[in-house]
Amino acid sequence: LLFSAHGVSPEIRKSAQARKLHALDATCPLVTKVHLEAIKYAKAGYTIILIGHEGHDEVLGTMGEAPEAIVLVEDENDVDRLEFESGTQLAYLTQTTLSVDDAGRVIRRLRERFPEIHSPPKDDICYATQNRQEAVKLLRADANVVVVLGSQNSSNSQRLRELAAEQGKRALLVDGPQDLAADQFSSDDTVLITAGASAPESVVQSTIEWLQNNFDATVDTQVVREEDVQFPLPKPLRAFAAEQAASK
Known part of the structure; x- marks a missing residue:
């Protein structure tokens, strides 16, 4: 069983253990960071406002860390509907694959309504997501067509397509060249x-x-942007690779 980069909730991990499944945890370390932040804030008695898309795999996993302490918002309208008792300690976290611009608007509205709200010391949005969004913003003006390679259910891929379409560009989100046609x-x-x-x-x-x-x-x-961040393989795969190297 492979836990994807989006991460999973503790309940999924417990279920896998109960069924005695051999699980490889491929959760992105940047997603794990958000999970740990959620646990930390919940233990400290905070109500956590999670900025993200309802039903997204990453959101489900993060909310599973502290379901009683997390409230999900998607946009400024959701923020305007929030009501908390006086003295409630608030903190916000973000899904790692959001549009930087969209998240920024929601965060500004949160700070306007709740000036004392806490935030993590470092931005939650994935550096790779931010870099690709920046590249599309800078380069879209010179293109007639923008082809985004990614899955339809990929949040960060959809944000890239939306960024391209904002300027009226023809923007295609496809899994690969098999989904393209010459007449496009x-x-x-x-x-x-x-x-x-x-x-x-x-x-x-x-x-x-x-x-x-x-x-x-x-x-x-x-x-x-140059990217030089390296993430290690999951521990079981590193151990397997070491065994294979030793056997040679």
Whole structure:
């Protein structure tokens, strides 16, 4: 059983243990950070306002850490409907894959309504999510079409598509080149290719090859941010890799 990068609630972990399943925990460390923050604030007696999308896997996992202490909001209207007893200690956390702009608007409204609200010492939104959003904002003006590689249920991929569409660009969210058709492009299009934070590099490269094969496309790579963050494999996989290396 693989726990995905979005993370899971403690109840899911307990269920896996009860069924004696062999579980590999691939939860993103940035998501784990939010889980730990939720536990810390809940133990300290805070009511936590979680900014995120209802039903998203990551939100379900985070809320499962302290279900009685967490209130979910999606936008400023939700914030305006919040009511708490006088003296309630408040803190906010965010889903890691939100639009930076959307989250910023909700946070500003929270601070307006609840000036004493606490926040984590470091931003919760994933650095990879932020970098890709920044790149689309900077580069979309030069493109006719924006192709976002990612799943339809990927929050950060949907945010990239929305950012591109904000400027009236034709924005396509696809799993890979198999979802593209030649009649979606013309030979004089400038196509911006980006990808959700979890999309494999092989999918990016196969999409570039598809455009080259079908339109003789030329490639211009532009760097907006260098990423050098490295996350270790889950412990069982590291142990397995060490055993394989030793056996050779």
